[in-house]
Amino acid sequence: MKTVRCLVLAAAAISLSACTTTSDSSRQQTLSITARGGVKTLVAKNWHIDDDCNQIDYPAMTVAEQPKHGRLEIVREAVYPKLVGKQSKCATTKVNGVVAYYTPNPGYTGRDRLVIRSPYEDGKIEEGVLTVTVVK
Template structure:
């Protein structure tokens, strides 16, 4: 799941969310995470996080690593168990301060995608 704040629904197969985040100049900052687990909190596979628009004043790194999933309902029991997932990190160019933007896309249900638009305010 891309941890985003506002959501715009587009066609039934996709949705778009926007988020504003703060990042310290030159510091690696978590901007997205996704996982695919079964009802027993076991890893199924690594879902894709695709970069639609790269940041202009930094870089976006996508890595596989253990994470704590954020879930609702019955699946919330998995929140205390580290599972294998996909994580996105943003790092600004060294010394850069100002605005940056990136867009990522990831599946969130069978046959559906979520596009995340991240506006980044880079500070010293």
């Protein structure tokens, strides 16, 4: 059985719109992002913590498709996890995680695309397909 869940997020100069499609072995999230030219923009973050907000490990995050008009950098750094349910108490605790940043090529404006993959649960893969509109 396949389910579709959509949400819209907005923050400062970055506008995000997402839809998630789920199957038994994977889920895919599509995002439309607006980024400013020459500015490093956070596009994804991931963490793996227990119920007490302690890090279990650094989750894997890989680039499945590089952007054609910019650079995608994946780094380990502390993040505030965005959680619901019983782990929502961790939302105000910085935890070690993995973060992806997109930086457009100098002088470039227009559209770009990138794909990030990360495992979740046993043997399942989450794929983030990001369409980036770079503006001045």
